[in-house]
Amino acid sequence: MRTAKKSVAEDTRRAKLQASAKGVDAFVNARFGLSVHWGLYALLGRGEWVLHHEQIPHDEYRKLMTRFNPARFDAGEWADLMLESGQKFLLITSKHHDGFCMYDTALTDFKVTNTPFKCDVLGELAAALHERGIGLHFYYSLLDWTHPAYRKDWPAYVAYYQGQLRELLTNYGPIAGILFDGYWPGHEFDDKNAHFRPGGKWDLAGTYDLIHKLQPDCVVTNNTHVLPLKGEDYQIWELDMPGENKIGFNTTEIGDRPRAVWWNLNTGWAYAPRTHAVKSAGEIVSRLLEANRRGATFILNVGPRPFGDIHPDEGRVLREIGVMVRGYLK
Numbered sequence: 001m002r003t004a005k006k007s008v009a010e011d012t013r014r015a016k017l018q019a020s021a022k023g024v025d026a027f028v029n030a031r032f033g034l035s036v037h038w039g040l041y042a043l044l045g046r047g048e049w050v051l052h053h054e055q056i057p058h059d060e061y062r063k064l065m066t067r068f069n070p071a072r073f074d075a076g077e078w079a080d081l082m083l084e085s086g087q088k089f090l091l092i093t094s095k096h097h098d099g100f101c102m103y104d105t106a107l108t109d110f111k112v113t114n115t116p117f118k119c120d121v122l123g124e125l126a127a128a129l130h131e132r133g134i135g136l137h138f139y140y141s142l143l144d145w146t147h148p149a150y151r152k153d154w155p156a157y158v159a160y161y162q163g164q165l166r167e168l169l170t171n172y173g174p175i176a177g178i179l180f181d182g183y184w185p186g187h188e189f190d191d192k193n194a195h196f197r198p199g200g201k202w203d204l205a206g207t208y209d210l211i212h213k214l215q216p217d218c219v220v221t222n223n224t225h226v227l228p229l230k231g232e233d234y235q236i237w238e239l240d241m242p243g244e245n246k247i248g249f250n251t252t253e254i255g256d257r258p259r260a261v262w263w264n265l266n267t268g269w270a271y272a273p274r275t276h277a278v279k280s281a282g283e284i285v286s287r288l289l290e291a292n293r294r295g296a297t298f299i300l301n302v303g304p305r306p307f308g309d310i311h312p313d314e315g316r317v318l319r320e321i322g323v324m325v326r327g328y329l330k
Contacts, residue, residue: 009185009224015205015231023217024233026135027177028258030088032294032329033137034318035262035301037093037269038121040064040100042306048270051098051145058146061098068115070308073130075121082134085322086329089135089176091299094122094168096139097182099146103172107163110146126172135176137219138168143182143196154199162207169214178211180222181234186249189328205231223262227255234258234297242294259296263287265314270303276314281320287315288325 026057041048043064051061082090095101101111103122112121122138129136142161144150149157169175189197202221208231211218228235235257240246242259265284267275284300290297300321302314310318 009226010204012229012231013206015208017209017212019219019233020216023219026121027219032087033089033299034087035299038304039096042271045273047268065115069117072292073308075124079128079132085318091137094138094140097141097143097145099144137177137178141182175215175218177219215330225249226251227253229255236260238262242296261291261296262299264301272304281317285324
């Protein structure tokens with residue numbers, strides 16, 4: 001879907017703010033974080049892109065809300081697992097490309113608090129993480145396959161997503177980072193993915209200043225697969241080490257910002273039992289050490305089950321990793 005062709009990214013030179021030195025240092029010194037992809041797609045168990053890949057009508061996909069009731073979810077349990085594994089921050093999907101929100105937003109009814117579960121997942125996690133001194137980062141998809149304004153009223157969509165960011169940055173205490181996804185300047189459009197095409201400029205400069213004004217210590221990145229823009233605080237490689245492009249869509253250029261490597265513990269990003277294959281602790285630790293050696297913070301992803309828990313196999317390996325790196329991370 002994504003290619004690494006040369007492309008011009010949005011001009012953000014009017015951005016005036018960056019994250020504070022304190023926020024950047026905290027991210028760099030963390031060295032190891034946990035990423036979580038979780039949403040309605042967990043119920044289908046075929047990955048976070050299932051809505052697009054299987055061309056599920058929005059009305060049908062929306063019916064999954066009536067089934068979303070992850071009774072085993074325990075924010076404190078997740079946070080304690082992170083302490084055991086040595087991970088210093090959590091990066092969790094607040095909204096993925098499907099548009100479903102994992103928090104109690106006032107700007108759409110397509111949200112977790114309108115499911116039988118009713119709980120604000122991000123709110124419960126924020127409380128548990130802050131209590132244990134663990135940082136909280138939000139993943140936010142700029143691309144939205146289901147919001148009507150994305151294709152019909154671009155100014156309204158920009159106002160919508162910036163309004164959601166304001167909610168995320170003012171309702172959940174200190175936020176250590178924001179990772180954007182879904183804007184790929186090298187992305188090629190055709191008849192199958194024409195609905196990905198943005199209707200105009202994202203106002204990224206305004207967005208980055210909004211974030212840094214509301215949360216000065218918050219580090220920002222955009223998973224564009226190009227060099228960081230002004231207003232962005234670190235460069236991230238998805239399933240590659242810095243400067244490598246084995247996956248096929250990353251840039252081999254290394255900028256002057258701090259670096260991060262984003263990796264999977266399992267086969268994909270989200271819960272998919274048919275392709276379940278957890279990597280060994282040894283393999284992950286070798287990746288972690290290599291990323292750190294190259295000056296990058298290592299972010300390891302898991303996909304919680306629809307019941308609300310992290311898969312026991314993933315939890316076991318995370319604990320094994322914690323034992324192996326405990327002295328190193330201290």
